[in-house]
Amino acid sequence: MAGSAAKKINPPQEQDHQPGRETEMHPKPDYMPKFQGNGRLAGKVAxxxxxxxxxxxxCAVLFAREGAEVALVYLEETEDAKITAAAVKAEGKQALLLRGDVGDKTFCDNVVGKTIEECGKLDVLVNNAAEQHPQDDITDISPEQLQKTFQxxxxxxxxxxxxxxxxxxSGASIVNTTSVTAYRGSPQLLDYSSTKGAIVAFTRSLAGSLAEKGIRVNAVAPGPIWTPLIPATFPADKVAEFGSTQPMKRAGQPNEVATCHLFLACEESSYLSGQVLHPNGGEIVGG
Structure with missing residues (x-):
């Protein structure tokens, strides 16, 4: 987050619910793919x-453009989910909508079961859902918040x-969404940053575990990206300057991140596993 000298690059806005709704954002995030598809995920199910x-x-729209059928998992934002499903179908692909909490193991079992039932197989898993709740001091993080964020x-x-x-x-891919906060930390997002650091370790460990099975596991660590999570997390004045302190002086758009997920999901990255890509507007981070 920037100080008082930061440039205002978005209209001030905030939302009072997590993980936020894209229908309430202005301007709307740019999610449509920038380029024509080339069949990178032809015949795949994600x-x-x-x-x-x-x-x-x-990711859903880009994967569909590249030939994949997509199962869309979401918490409660049905209107947003329907818009995404319509965009997937406009690319000529199936969109299976699955509503529920990924922190519930039974629901996760059902997600996979319904995907197999409807689509017949599974080739790509993109673990991406997240929530964050800023607190100024570690003592302000309640046991309930800590549990829910990790869950x-x-x-x-x-x-x-x-x-x-x-x-x-063999040939399947798992792509996890971590965060730049896993590498540089975030004083107000202690629990969130901790989960994202754990995701990096999870990615590297799982990659080693599954290498002999021919299943690749990689991750993407976005910087400040214009998504519903931002107005649902921060006060309006912080939202207005979100991303302005990055080297590129702006927040990224979702379609500037999804290309990383696509690359790691498809065979173009066939010799990559246990790796992390960093779409963050030019910020240099270690690891």
């Missing part, structure tokens, strides 16, 4: 969590991956 909006929506951001990744494993064959 599950995308947090698929209703933001990075998840951009959504980390446990959900484990649950869905566990459910998917019996169906993933």
């Amino acid at each position: 599950i995308i969590t947090g698929g209703d909006s933001g990075i998840g929506r951009a 959504t951001n980390l446990f959900g990744y484990f649950y869905l991956t566990q459910a998917a494993m019996p169906h993933l064959k």
Whole structure:
């Protein structure tokens, strides 16, 4: 977040619910793919969590343009999810809408079961759903907040991956969404940053575990991206300057991140596993 000298690049706005609704944002995030498809995911089936909006929506539409059928997992933002499903169908592909909480293991088992039932197989899993709740001091983080943040951001990744494993064959891909905060931290997002650091370790460990099975596991660590999570997290004045302190002096758009997920999901990255891509507007981070 920037100080008082930061440039205002978005209209001030905020939302009072997590993880936020894209229908209430202005301007709307740019999620449509920039280029024609080339069949990179032709014949594939993908599950995308947090698929209703933001990075998840951009991934869903891009994957569909590249030939994949898509199962869209979302918490409660039905209007956003329907818009995403319509965009997927406009690309000529199936969109399966699955509403529920990824922090619930039974729901995650059902997500995979319904995807197999409707689509017949599973080739790509994109673990992307997340929530964040800023607090000024670690003592302000309640046990309930800590549990919920880890339940959504980390446990959900484990649950869905566990459910998917019996169906993933050699050549399958798992792509996890972590964050720049895993590398540089975030003083007001202690629990969120901790989950994102854990996702990096999860990605690297799982990649080693699954290498001999021919299943690749990688991650994407976005910087400040214009998604519903931003007005649902920060006060209006902070939203107005969101992204302005990056080297590129702006927030990124979801369609500038989804291309990273696509690359890691498809065979163009066939010699990459356990790696993290960093679409963050030019910020240099270690690791």
